[in-house]
Amino acid sequence: MTGKVPADAPARRAEVLARIAAALVDRPASSAVPRDYQHRLPDHVDVLDLFAERVADYRSTVHRTDAAGLAATVAAAIADRGIRRLVVPGGIPEGWLAACPAERIGDDPPLSVEELDGIDGTITGCAVAIAETGTFVLDAGSGQGRRVLSLLPDRLICVVTADQVVGTVPEALARLEPARPQTWVSGPSATSDIELERIEGVHGPRILDVVLVDRPG
Amino acid sequence: MTVPAEPVPPIHATTRRPLPTFRGTPPFPEAARTALADPQLRANLRRATTTIRDKRSRVVAEREDWEQLRLAGAAIKDEVLRxxxxxxxxxxxxxxxxxxxxxxxxxxxxxxxxxxxxxxxxxxxxxxxxxxxxxxxxxxxxxxxxxxxxxxxxxxxxxxxxxxxxxxxxxxxxxxxxxxxxxxxxxxxxxxxxxxxxxxxxxxxxxxxxxxxxxxxxxxxxxxxxxxxxxxxxxxxxxxxxxxxxxxxxxxxxxxxxxxxxxxxxxxxxxxxxxxxxxxxxxxxxxxxxxxxxxxxxxxxxxxxxxxxxxxxxxxDNGRTDVLSDQVGRQALRCIRCSACLNVCPVYERTGGRAYGSPYPGPIGAILTPQLRGIAHHPVDKQTASLPFASSLCGACFDACPVRIDIPEVLVHLRAQVVEHAARSHRIPTPEAGSMAAAGWVLQTARRLGRAERLASLGGRVVGRRGAIGRLPAPGWAGAWLRRRDLRTPARESFRAWWRRTGGRDDAR
Amino acid sequence: MRIALFITCFNDALFPDVGQAVVRVLRRLGHEVEFPAAQTCCGQMHFNSGYRDACIPLVDGFTAAFAGYDAIVTPSPSCAAMVRHHHATLAASDAATRAHPDLQDRVAAVTPRVYELTEFLVDVLGLTDVGASFPHTVAFHRTCHSVRLLGIGDRPERLLAAVDGLTLSPVPRADQCCGFGGTFAVKNADTSIAMGDDKVADILSTGAEVLTAADTSCLMHIGGLLSRSGSPMRVMHLAEILAGPGPEARR
Structure with a gap:
């Protein structure tokens, strides 16, 4: 570790903690946190339909398919977006790319940022997806790889399987492992910094395709 | 770190230009006047805040449990502070x-x-x-x-x-x-x-x-x-x-x-x-x-x-423990910096953020900046002391706050701290404190109030025309009111005088 | 039911017509109203300006003047909110000094009986039609304290809608503050006026003949701007409309 800790560090720490203790001398009363907000969506809501609808609201493209149609759907998305060179993180199931028209580029050994910056697109899986907010969460697990893989190339294709889709944010957090680095993605990169109008596309991938693999039958 | 004894504005290494600073911002009413005179700024702000307000209302209305989420958010943050x-x-x-x-x-x-x-x-x-x-x-x-x-x-x-x-x-x-x-x-x-x-x-x-x-x-x-x-x-x-x-x-x-x-x-x-x-x-x-x-x-x-x-x-820390020590003001530390209070604030919409002289503008800035600068513990400069008064207390900020910070409550609380500091540091009361003390004395009994009303009515009849005081050069608060607004003159006969005269029975009209 | 009128210091001195209108409305509905002569002020101006100590004698005086009534009715939502939300806290802060014996108990006895006029009419008397007639188009300004602090909701609009011949003309951006804000109007006069100008523009866009609200303080501010600009729009408190035809236009 290079950053060395200044000499008076213990004194500063003690002083901040002492100030806090002094500020709380009135011992504020404790009360339970009310948690009667929504934890699950009502049973009648089809989470896959809702997820697809909410992702589309962010002006990203949703492709619904099933296991049999997956390879063709992915291949079509790659072709439609003009992706010639595709980053393929370790652990992507071979079947997803059975018809892949692009050159596949692995991340082992790790690609440099300059190399990544020159590549058209990335395909990734995800850890969990949230219907209510149209979000998918990357946690650097198998089929996702390092965070930077889904960041530098301008086109991102994310494959979400039906069993990964939950209804709400509380359900998603319960499934996730806090220690893993996470990126929650809700639509393409966007900004509202010019006159508070939302425009898609700044630094992250500007083109986002979500392939949702429905349950069989 | 070597810091020059005389503060010189820091220079950006590449552009060689001094970095701008909030230091030297005048008190809010004066800073606001400059902002209000800029039609481009007003148009930009109005357009932007109107857009975001409407959008926020729509996505919040979508959640029937919004109030439950707010209550949970406030309770978790209170637990953190505790x-x-x-x-x-x-x-x-x-x-x-x-x-x-x-x-x-x-x-x-x-x-x-x-x-x-x-x-x-x-x-x-x-x-x-x-x-x-x-x-x-x-x-x-x-x-x-x-x-x-x-x-x-x-x-x-x-x-x-x-x-x-x-x-x-x-x-x-x-x-x-x-x-x-x-x-x-x-x-x-x-x-x-x-x-x-x-x-x-x-x-x-x-x-x-x-x-x-x-x-x-x-x-x-x-x-x-x-x-x-x-x-x-x-x-x-x-x-x-x-x-x-x-x-x-x-x-x-x-x-x-x-x-x-x-x-x-x-x-x-x-x-x-x-x-x-x-x-x-x-x-x-x-x-x-x-x-x-x-x-x-x-x-x-x-x-x-x-x-x-x-x-x-x-x-x-940087002042946060000062905020924490104030039992009313500490709720400002729940803030999650969403800026919903700015977007709904009618004052912010007119003046913009720079009038607040701090990176924290708007309603949350008006309660956070003075507290971070230590208002609970010692007198603060004029600009800081002006911030708690930069609000009409309309309450839109509290309604919008996702962690239920009662900003109007804290504003009024900080106003009291400003008044108390002034009372302690001025042997002679400020003109405002003098007027407030006089009004407080008058309002303590109905007899004093009745007498004051009769005097005011006479005075109003001298300066007023057809029941209203129009454009009139006047000092202080009267002048501030009359610059653009007519003022209703005190009634010829106050309600209490009318009631005493008629017993409330004179409604022949 | 013993009903007391809490006129408020502001209306007492500046807008006695509003108090007279309240008396007329209640009497027409068959209720006698008393005016406790010892009343002065709820302390709102001092409280909101930071002069908390000056409020406590006023809270003391308020509870003394209004003790023993079943209902204390006021034509000011903002003063009603002051009593409801802050008198108890002020009394509690005084408890340690024992300067005003039993103040907390007296506040607890009086405060729940304080009603803003439209609350009293709609909730206590159970009425929306008070038998008034007012054949004019009216713009109604929803004052911030009536909506956000007191929560009177659409009671005023329901009362106005039941007035014979009256046409309500909705004001755009109705949730926006007019910029009065008590001493804000003079301490931050430029911002207050900027807010008021926008409010006046929204109100004038309705084409209504009359502007009304449940509180005279905001009306004094908006009315002052209208009067200075030479607008013919009349400004009246809600009670004056409910009291029937013919009240004087006020600014």
């Missing part, structure tokens, strides 16, 4: 266990010194920065500039402010006071001086402006070795830090450089991982009026082979 020492130590243990370094900063000078020390240890002359209110509060860019280190703001609005040699005017959208044409001009004139120039044919189409920002910053991201960020939430239980953003500049800063330094106010904690479920729902809807913001990054210490391999967390 258990702060234990939670901070828990966070520290978790971050260290995950390979991070934790620093404690009593004030801005401590925090800046820590960042400078880390940056120097890596021999860097530039850092990329994720938008962060905390680093603005401590004037980190200025401190780094004195050391010859350039800071590149990477949030689009922060970059507009930085390139425009300007000051931020909104918590979330610091360049809200600029419209697209002004932004185009800034990009065209300034980008080339600090890196890749804007295209010669740049128009004011927001898509083109965003594209120019993307290209300009990409080279800076790719070469950056040290990044500085703030944090939206820090989970004490796990040591996880969360940064909520839209553009992806945050992800760039949080994943590309070798070294990451996060400066975090001590109140930014949540106790448990689960608690994020409340705030990740409250914040995006309140801030950008979205169901979810495009990107949220979460990391815990260092992940081998993924992202920065050196992580420093700076825990900052």
């Amino acid at each position: 258990d702060l020492p234990a939670l901070l130590e828990r966070l520290e243990r978790a971050v260290v266990a995950a390979g991070g370094v934790v620093h404690w900063a009593r004030d801005a000078a401590d925090a800046n010194a820590i960042v400078i020390e880390v940056a120097r240890a890596h021999g860097t002359t530039e850092v990329v920065k994720v938008k962060s209110m905390t680093t603005q509060e401590i004037e980190l860019n200025e401190a780094l500039a004195i050391e010859g280190i350039d800071v590149w703001e990477t949030d689009l609005a922060e970059m507009i402010v930085q390139l425009g040699h300007d000051l931020p005017s909104h918590i979330l959208v610091p360049a809200i006071h600029r419209n697209r044409t002004e932004i185009r001009d800034i990009f065209r004139d300034e980008m080339g001086k600090v890196g890749r120039p804007a295209p010669a044919d740049l128009t004011d189409d927001p898509k083109q402006l965003a594209e120019a920002a993307r290209r300009h910053l990409r080279e800076k991201f790719l070469r950056a070795r040290v990044a500085v960020s703030g944090g939206n939430f820090a989970v004490a239980e796990t040591g996880t830090i969360a940064v909520v953003e839209s553009e992806g500049n945050g992800r760039m800063c949080l994943t590309l450089p070798d070294v990451l330094i996060t400066v975090l106010g001590i109140e930014k904690l949540v106790p448990t991982w689960r608690d994020l479920e409340v705030f990740l729902q409250l914040l995006p809807r309140s801030a950008t009026a979205e169901r979810m913001n495009p990107y949220t990054s979460m990391w815990t210490g260092v992940t081998p082979g993924d992202g920065p391999q050196e992580f420093h967390l700076v825990l900052l």
Whole structure:
């Protein structure tokens, strides 16, 4: 570790903690946190339909398919977006790319940022997806790889399987492992910094395709 | 760190221009007057705040449990404040266990010194920065500039402010006071001086402006070795830090450089991982009026082979313990910096953010800035003392606040502190205190009030015409009222006099 | 039911017509109203300006003047909110000094009986039609304290809708503050006027003949701007409309 800790560090720490203790001398009363907000969506809501609808609201493209149609759907998305060179993180199931028209580029050994910056697109899986907010969460697990893989190339294709889709944010957090680095993605990169109008596309991938693999039958 | 004895404005190393500062902002009424006289600013603000208000109403209305989420958010934040020492130590243990370094900063000078020390240890002359209110509060860019280190703001609005040699005017959208044409001009004139120039044919189409920002910053991201960020939430239980953003500049800063330094106010904690479920729902809807913001990054210490391999967390007090010591005012520390209160505030809509003379503008700024500057403990300067009065107490801010900070309550509480400081430091009461004391004396008994009403009625008849006082040069509050508004003269016969005369029976009309 | 009128110091001195209108409305509905002559002020101006100590004698005086009534009715939502939200806290802060014996108990006895006029008419008397007639188009300004602090909701609009011949003309951006804000109007006069100008523009866009609200303080501010600009729009308190036809236009 290079950053060395200044000499008076213990004194500063003690002083901040002492100030806090002094500020709380009135011992504020404790009360339970009310948690009667929504934890699950009502049973009648089809989470896959809702997820697809909410992702589309962010002006990203949703492709619904099933296991049999997956390879063709992915291949079509790659072709439609003009992706010639595709980053393929370790652990992507071979079947997803059975018809892949692009050159596949692995991340082992790790690609440099300059190399990544020159590549058209990335395909990734995800850890969990949230219907209510149209979000998918990357946690650097198998089929996702390092965070930077889904960041530098301008086109991102994310494959979400039906069993990964939950209804709400509380359900998603319960499934996730806090220690893993996470990126929650809700639509393409966007900004509202010019006159508070939302425009898609700044630094992250500007083109986002979500392939949702429905349950069989 | 060597700081010149006489403060000279810090100079940006590349542009050689002095960095702008909030210091010297006049008291609010005066600063507001300047802002109100700028029709372009008023038009930009009105357009932007109207847009975001409508959008926020729609996404909030979508959640039937919004009030339950607000109550939970407020309760979790209160729990954080109550258990702060234990939670901070828990966070520290978790971050260290995950390979991070934790620093404690009593004030801005401590925090800046820590960042400078880390940056120097890596021999860097530039850092990329994720938008962060905390680093603005401590004037980190200025401190780094004195050391010859350039800071590149990477949030689009922060970059507009930085390139425009300007000051931020909104918590979330610091360049809200600029419209697209002004932004185009800034990009065209300034980008080339600090890196890749804007295209010669740049128009004011927001898509083109965003594209120019993307290209300009990409080279800076790719070469950056040290990044500085703030944090939206820090989970004490796990040591996880969360940064909520839209553009992806945050992800760039949080994943590309070798070294990451996060400066975090001590109140930014949540106790448990689960608690994020409340705030990740409250914040995006309140801030950008979205169901979810495009990107949220979460990391815990260092992940081998993924992202920065050196992580420093700076825990900052800088007046927060002063706020915490005030039993009414401490609720301001619940704030999650969403800026919903700014967007709904009728005062902010007219004056914009710079009139508040602080990186924290609007209603939350009016209660946070004076408290961070120690108003609970000692008299403050005139500008600071003017902030709690910069509100009509309309209450829209409290309704919009996702963590239920009763901003009007705190404003009134801070007004009392200003009045008490004035009473203690002036042997002769101020004219205002004198008038208030006189009014208080008159209002103590009905007899005194009745007499005062008769006098006022006589006076009103002298200066008034047809029941109204019109344009009239008058000092003080009367003059302030009459400059643009007529004033109803006190009635010929007060209600109490009428009742005494008639017993309430004279309704022949 | 013993009903007391809490006129408020502001209306007492500046707008006695409003108090007379309240008396007329209640009497027409068959209720006698008393005016406790010892009343002065709820303390709102001092409280909101930071002069808390000056409020406590006023709270003391308020409870003394209004003790023993079943209902205390006021034509000011903002003063009703002051009593409801802050008198108890002020009394509690005084408890340690024992300067005003039993103040907390007296506040607890009086405060729940304080009603803003429209609350009293709609909730206590159970009425929306008070038998008034007013053949004019009316713009109604929803004052911030009536909506956000007191929560009177649409009671005023329901009462107005039941007035014979009256046409309500909705004001755009109705949730926006007019910029009065008590001493804000003079301490931050420029901002207050900027807010008021926008409010006046929204109100004038309705084309209504009359502007009304449940509180005279905001009306004094908006009316002052209208009067200075020479607008012919009349400004009346809600009670004056409910009291029947013919009240004087007021600014």
